[in-house]
Amino acid sequence: MGHPDHAFAEIAAETADPDADFSLPGWIYHDPEFFALEQARIFRPSWQIVCHVSEIEGAGDYRTLDFLGESVIVIRGDDGEIRAFTNVCRHRAMRLVEGPAGCAKKLVCPYHAWTFETDGRLSGVPMKSEYPALKLEEHGLVPVALEVWHGFVFVCLQPEGFPTPGEMMAPFEAEVAQYRFADMRPMGDVRHRPRDVNWKNVGDNYSDNLHIPVAHDGLTRLVGKTYRIEAHGWADRLYGDVVKNEKQNFWEKFYSAHMPRVDHLPEEAHGRWLYFKLWPNMAFDIYADQIDFMQWLPISPTTCLLREVAYCLPDDRREMKLVRYANWRINRVVNAEDTWLINRVQQGMQSRTYGNGPIGKSEVCLRSFAKKIRALIPQARQPFAPAPGWSRT
Numbered sequence: 001m002g003h004p005d006h007a008f009a010e011i012a013a014e015t016a017d018p019d020a021d022f023s024l025p026g027w028i029y030h031d032p033e034f035f036a037l038e039q040a041r042i043f044r045p046s047w048q049i050v051c052h053v054s055e056i057e058g059a060g061d062y063r064t065l066d067f068l069g070e071s072v073i074v075i076r077g078d079d080g081e082i083r084a085f086t087n088v089c090r091h092r093a094m095r096l097v098e099g100p101a102g103c104a105k106k107l108v109c110p111y112h113a114w115t116f117e118t119d120g121r122l123s124g125v126p127m128k129s130e131y132p133a134l135k136l137e138e139h140g141l142v143p144v145a146l147e148v149w150h151g152f153v154f155v156c157l158q159p160e161g162f163p164t165p166g167e168m169m170a171p172f173e174a175e176v177a178q179y180r181f182a183d184m185r186p187m188g189d190v191r192h193r194p195r196d197v198n199w200k201n202v203g204d205n206y207s208d209n210l211h212i213p214v215a216h217d218g219l220t221r222l223v224g225k226t227y228r229i230e231a232h233g234w235a236d237r238l239y240g241d242v243v244k245n246e247k248q249n250f251w252e253k254f255y256s257a258h259m260p261r262v263d264h265l266p267e268e269a270h271g272r273w274l275y276f277k278l279w280p281n282m283a284f285d286i287y288a289d290q291i292d293f294m295q296w297l298p299i300s301p302t303t304c305l306l307r308e309v310a311y312c313l314p315d316d317r318r319e320m321k322l323v324r325y326a327n328w329r330i331n332r333v334v335n336a337e338d339t340w341l342i343n344r345v346q347q348g349m350q351s352r353t354y355g356n357g358p359i360g361k362s363e364v365c366l367r368s369f370a371k372k373i374r375a376l377i378p379q380a381r382q383p384f385a386p387a388p389g390w391s392r393t
Contacts, residue, residue, distance in 0.1 A: 017371045019381050024370045025356040026349035027385035029198040034377065035301040037391055039068055041376045044158040046280050047165050049295055050074045052311060053151045054185050056082065060103045060118055065155065067297045071095060072144050072155050075104075077118040082148065084155045085120050085141035100190065107141070116141050151182030152293075168234040168278050175274075178265060179286060184311040187290065187324075193306040195296070195339070197346040199281055200373075202296040202304060205342050206277055207236055207365035215341055218333050221248045222256070223273060231368035234279040238365070242271040255326040260319045262288050277365070279372070285331075289323050292331070302346065355383030 028034045051063035051074060062075035064087060071087035073096070087096050094111035097104065106123070107116040115124030120141040125134065145156040149165040156162075169176060195202065205211070209229045213220045223240030230237045242256045259270055265288055274286040285292040290312040297305045312324065348354055359366055374380045379390060 017367075017374065019374060020367055020371065021359060022370075022383075023357045023359045023366065024200070024204075024373055024380055025383045025385075026351065026354040027382075028373075028377075028380050029200060029346065029349040030301050031385055032301050033388070033391040034379070035198075035298070037377050038298065042280050042373075043068055043298065045156065045160050045162050047147065047154040047156045047159075047162065047278075048297075049165075049282055049293065050084070050153045050155055052184065052186060053082065053148060053153060053182065055101070056153075058103065060105050061101075062097065062104065063101050063153075064097065064099070068157070070157060072157075073097060073107075074146070074153050074155065075107075075118050079119070081119070082146065082153060083118075083120060084144040084146040084153075086144060088142065089114055089116075090122065090139040090141065091125075150176060151184065162279065163234050165278060169276065171232050172235070172237060172276065176276075176286075178269065179291065180264065180313060181291065181311070184291065184313055187310040187312055189309070191306075191308045193308065194299075195304050195306055195342065196302060197304060197342045198302055198349070199296050199298040199304040201342045201346050201349070202306070203277065203281055203369065204366060205338055205345070206275075206283055206294075207238070207369060209238070209362060209365070210360065211341065215337055216334055218249065218252060218330055221245050222252050222330065229362075229365050231364040233368075236275075236277040236365040236368065238275040238277070240273050241268075242273065251326045251329040255323055255330065258319050258326075259288060259323050260317055262313075280369075287327060289320060289327055302350075 048065060048067060050065045050072065055061070056063055056074065056076045059076055059078045059080070062073050064074070065072045072084055073087040074082060074084045076082050088094070089096055089109040089111065091109065091112055091114045094109050096107045096109055096116070104118070106118070109115070113124070113126050114122065117123050120143060122136045122139045122141075125131065125136070128134065145159045147154045147164050147166060149169065152165070154165050207229065209227065212227050219240075222242055222245075224243040224245065226243065227240040228238065244256055245252075248256070256271070262270065270288045272288070275283060276286070277283045281297065282295045283293070285294070290310050292308065292310045295307045297307065299305055359370070379386060
């Protein structure tokens, strides 16, 4: 099933949502049929981050992303161009490369040694005379749509309506540009964290403003009552400003007291913890000292995989290194708290007693996300699951 044309029109037109005062129902957080429709209508047409350009600087450098049963390879060609292809040989569908990263002058299939150039062209076939119908120019690697936004490389399996990352983030262009994303470098390898929750639970929690003062004591001490959220079409903007508080622990006080000056940033950015969530499953946590990227990939109706990596500008100052460590100490506590929360919510979503709940007026990001889901898959308006087989009728 593809995207219903009216869904994009409904979202783009900002039409009123008759269910705006209610959350998404619990059954869609564990239903296999709903999950299958999400893969077709939400994830195949959505943009997904793969890497940063600094991670594929040289000719032949590549990174891979596996999701939705597909493997995508992003590779820098001999001409310096970055391209994306499905990681599939055109002969017998063998995977060409293994692992998340590598470098190859040519992509040689480990099954029958068919050889592809870094621009995707098929250039070598052993015993070519065995294939009388073969035309090399017609059997190059299958390209995948690609966009580079401020140094980050995104791909899309089936571009057909959702805005690109640049379009989603257009309202924030001036604010984001000042952080110089394209000049950053990774602070470590990508971390993969399996979670036994539906992918929507991760995103819902990220956008939820009301749980901050209840469940995150440390974050609340750090930003006080400054935390705000805003829904902007296909991206959410959230932020809080670091305050001084006598109740803060050592690392919270250290961070606020020792953040060094970053010359290209305005004064207000030095104490601002700024967050952007992009449709449907990606987020940037932006600080003056570094940025953290997170992506939650759906694996099954009740499992997902978090991909996380931090980036920063080169800066050898001792105080910057210490502030980055303080940032990590603070956020590892927040992450542990969020993991506990989403696990318990997932369990509750699977209760037969739970349909959906009321949603507050201030929960603008959750309202925006729920509206999109209901427009793309209208059965999400039903508080309880339809009879099995509903998606085929």
